[in-house]
Amino acid sequence: MSVISLVALALLVMVAGGFYMGRTRAIKQVAGRSSELHSLPNYYGYYVALWTGFPALLLLAAYGLFGAASTHSWTVAELRAQAHEMSAQFEGDLAANSEYVQLESTLESLELTVNGLREELARLRRANDADRDPHLIQLRLEEQRSSRALLALAGTSIEDYRTGVATGMLVTARETGVAASIRAGFFLTHSDIVRAELFMSDARKIARGETPSELLPELEIVASRLTDHQNTLRNSVGLLVLALAAIALLWTRSQIQPQFRARNNVERLTTVLLIAASILSIITTIGIVLSMLFESMRFFSIIPIQDFLFGLHWSPQIAIREDQLGQSGAFGAIPLFAGTAMITLIAMLVAVPIGLFSAIYLSEYAAPKFRTIAKPVLEVLAGVPTVVFGFFALLTVGPAIRALFTSLGFESAVTQSALSAGLVMGVMIIPFISSLSDDVINAVPQSLRDGSYAMGATRSETVVHVVIPAALPGIFGAVLLAISRAIGETMIVVMAAGQGANLTANPLESVTTITVQIVALLTGDLEFEGPKTLSAFALGLTLFAVTLLMNVIALRVVQKYREKYD
Amino acid sequence: MTTAQAQATLYHDIPEARDVKVAIAGVDVHYGDKQALFDVSMQIPDRSVTAFIGPSGCGKSTFLRCVNRMNDTIDGAVVTGSLKIDGTEINDKTIDPVVLRASVGMVFQKPNPFPKSIYDNVAYGPKIHGLAATREELDGIVEQSLVKAGLWGEVSDRLTDPGTSLSGGQQQRLVIARAIAVNPEVILMDEPCSALDPIATAKVEELIDELRENYCIIMVTHSMAQAARVSQMTAFFHLGNLVEYGPTEEIFTNPRERRTQDYITGRFG
Structure with a gap:
């Protein structure tokens, strides 16, 4: 059994023991007359147990989260320090190497050129309409592009040169019998990140007793260091945890007196826990919004916000080489907004009538027996994973629609169309609308229905003239929530709507949505500096703003409606 | 007490010069397995107020809901026996409850x-029953109903406001106006004042007293004083049975049944 499980077990025993000790001590102090205690005896137990368990548990959790990483960085830092002399010799050799010094000065001058060009471009772009010289901007852009390519090239050759020299030194070191740990440290200091990471993962494998990809003396020494450090860290953390728990146990136990307000203290502790939980979720939300905001601001510093919001052309690929066609790097998001709006509209045209009508049937007409079966069955639809719906849209609905419209003479009909994505998304949304509408229709007081029946109205007259008008605000809220769900839906449209950013009103064409583009922009190889990747954040922020607005309106409306009948 | 005496109390002669509007004979009501009303028989006069009194759960509201077959809207409610309005049997499958x-x-x-x-609250009935051919006619019906309900003066200048914006007492009179807009023959009232303050109650009672001139009104009330003030006939229900039925003065001053007296004087209930 591992040390950590033993510590955890001991902690558990201490918590249970703390509860028991707190409780018995409280009872003993009043000689069994529990009514003389400020709180019920159990609260004294909870008080001791909470203080015993929590700080120690937090420490244990921190170890679980960061233990491996800190062992790793400790080991690497130690090895690098040992290779300090060898590294110094390496740098000295390089500084004395005229070829290398030449390379370095080239790199510096290229950096200066690129920076100068960037500043000039920014100045040119900021210029007023009259002074703006598009030709000059174009010229400077091309210059910038070529000097950037040169810069990248220079950077790579410097890296290659350094790696070459370092490898040579390592070979010599092995021949002259330099200690394996120093060689490992030197390697970790001077190899590139990917190879260092592979090296460390092999070392971790050896430390765990698994088979590494290659067996080197350097790896073995690193593995043994890793194991040592891991054991030291684990043992000291284990001791610390137990000590913390023991101190807390003894201290809180000594606090217990008949007049000690254990109940209030326990309550305060639980309140702190609850607050921490809610703050955590709020902070996460704020963090997400802020990160989107900052990345979007970087994007808008490259592409003006009005070009993004009102531009009619979306083509985020930026040409890397001169001869690439159709990759102009246009970031006008209107086609995406239009595609999102069209698919959402189609989805709503499907979901609102069907969902609303089934809600009316279920709540007003259906026999209770049928209702108890049908309602959960309808809600199962909400539990179907959206990727399954996407599948269904791509493989069943899409081809069917294409076949139907081709036979009707629409030769241009395609499989990945706005129509198939919208239809299937509508089916997915049905349970949202029906379930929420069913709830609001049921919340319409029976007295209103009775009043209508007593006037000699039939069931359908009552539904149309009394129940629906009374439930309308709630139904409106349900529809808004469903719309924001549809706008944010990703999987179905990724699979079924296609990728082409067409600005069209024809539902048989393939369109693309905000969410699809975010997926497309953030999958594959990324470069986080370019506007292509950054535009995903701007799209995400737009999406967030729209759905937030919808949800706020919906919640307001529903709330207002609740107040009216409660 | 013998059965004959009981029958005598139940079929109390209704005052002369008033026709029988609603005649009930041997009505039982079951909710599922539970019987809520046992063999109720009585004759209710036209152009008067008949009050049903009795402790909670005694079946008076259930009985009231038999008269317009509102029990049909409750699952599992079964009404048997004879209910006649103006001699026409209404507890019959062939009669459309909507009509x-x-x-x-x-x-x-x-x-x-x-x-x-x-406006639309009052116009609701006339609209669904097609009582008005033109907008002017509908306006007329709405105005007359509101006048009859004593609400016209208070709302004539804000007919487009929502009905829920009125005060509780006004809302209750609006609902009465809505009921009389379709020109009914019988008006049932289920504790119409129990959610109102004393001033609004007084207004509604006054209205009931006026409406008596033209309608047969049957009301359920928990207030003995209200029954005494506004009704001409009173029926006392207890545990699903009609215990005593007769002119209000007699029920309140000289009840024949011990249970009636106990209830009226507040000894149980």
Whole structure:
């Protein structure tokens, strides 16, 4: 059994023991007359147990989260320090190497050129309409592009040169019998990140007793260091945890007196826990919004916000080489907004009538027996994973629609169309609308229905003239929530709507949505500096703003409606 | 007490010069397995107020709901026996409850105006029954009903406001106006004042007293004083049985049944 499980077990025993000790001590102090205690005896137990368990548990959790990483960085830092002399010799050799010094000065001058060009471009772009010289901007852009390519090239050759020299030194070191740990440290200091990471993962494998990809003396020494450090860290953390728990146990136990307000203290502790939980979720939300905001601001510093919001052309690929066609790097998001709006509209045209009508049937007409079966069955639809719906849209609905419209003479009909994505998304949304509408229709007081029946109205007259008008605000809220769900839906449209950013009103064409583009922009190889990747954040922020607005309106409306009948 | 005596109390002669509007004989009501009313028989006069009194759960509201077949809307409710309005049997499958309810209006315990304007609340019945051919006619019906309900003066300048914006007492009179807009013959009232303050109650009682001139009104009330003030006939229900039925003065001053006396004097209930 591992040390950590033993510590955890001991902690558990201490918590249970703390509860028991707190409780018995409280009872003993009043000689069994529990009514003389400020709180019920159990609260004294909870008080001791909470203080015993929590700080120690937090420490244990921190170890679980960061233990491996800190062992790793400790080991690497130690090895690098040992290779300090060898590294110094390496740098000295390089500084004395005229070829290398030449390379370095080239790199510096290229950096200066690129920076100068960037500043000039920014100045040119900021210029007023009259002074703006598009030709000059174009010229400077091309210059910038070529000097950037040169810069990248220079950077790579410097890296290659350094790696070459370092490898040579390592070979010599092995021949002259330099200690394996120093060689490992030197390697970790001077190899590139990917190879260092592979090296460390092999070392971790050896430390765990698994088979590494290659067996080197350097790896073995690193593995043994890793194991040592891991054991030291684990043992000291284990001791610390137990000590913390023991101190807390003894201290809180000594606090217990008949007049000690254990109940209030326990309550305060639980309140702190609850607050921490809610703050955590709020902070996460704020963090997400802020990160989107900052990345979007970087994007808008490259592409003006009005070009993004009102531009009619979306083509985020930026040409890397001169001869690439159709990759102009246009970031006008209107086609995406239009595609999102069209698919959402189609989805709503499907979901609102069907969902609303089934809600009316279920709540007003259906026999209770049928209702108890049908309602959960309808809600199962909400539990179907959206990727399954996407599948269904791509493989069943899409081809069917294409076949139907081709036979009707629409030769241009395609499989990945706005129509198939919208239809299937509508089916997915049905349970949202029906379930929420069913709830609001049921919340319409029976007295209103009775009043209508007593006037000699039939069931359908009552539904149309009394129940629906009374439930309308709630139904409106349900529809808004469903719309924001549809706008944010990703999987179905990724699979079924296609990728082409067409600005069209024809539902048989393939369109693309905000969410699809975010997926497309953030999958594959990324470069986080370019506007292509950054535009995903701007799209995400737009999406967030729209759905937030919808949800706020919906919640307001529903709330207002609740107040009216409660 | 013998059965003959009991029959005598139940079939009390109704005052002369008033026709029998509703005649009930041997009505039983079951909710599922539970019997809520046992063999109720009585004759209710036209152009008068008949009050049903009795402790909670005694079946008086259930009985009231038999008269416009509102029990049909409750699952598992079964009404047997004979209920006649003007000699026509209404507890019969061939009678359409929707048509019946157009001539038997009902006012509920809690004011329940529809989520519509004041005008549309009153126009609701006439519209669904097609009582008005033109807009002018409908305007006329709405105005007359509001006048009869004593609400016209208070709302004539804000007919487009929502019905729910009125005060509780006004809402209850609006609901009465809605009921009389279809020109019913019988108006049922289920504790119409129990959710109102004393001033609004006084107004509604005054209105009931006026409406008596033209309608047969049957009301359920928990207030003995209200029964004494506004009704001409009173029926006392207990545990699903009609215990005693007769002119209000007699019930309150000289009840024949011990249980009636105990209830009226507040000894149980």
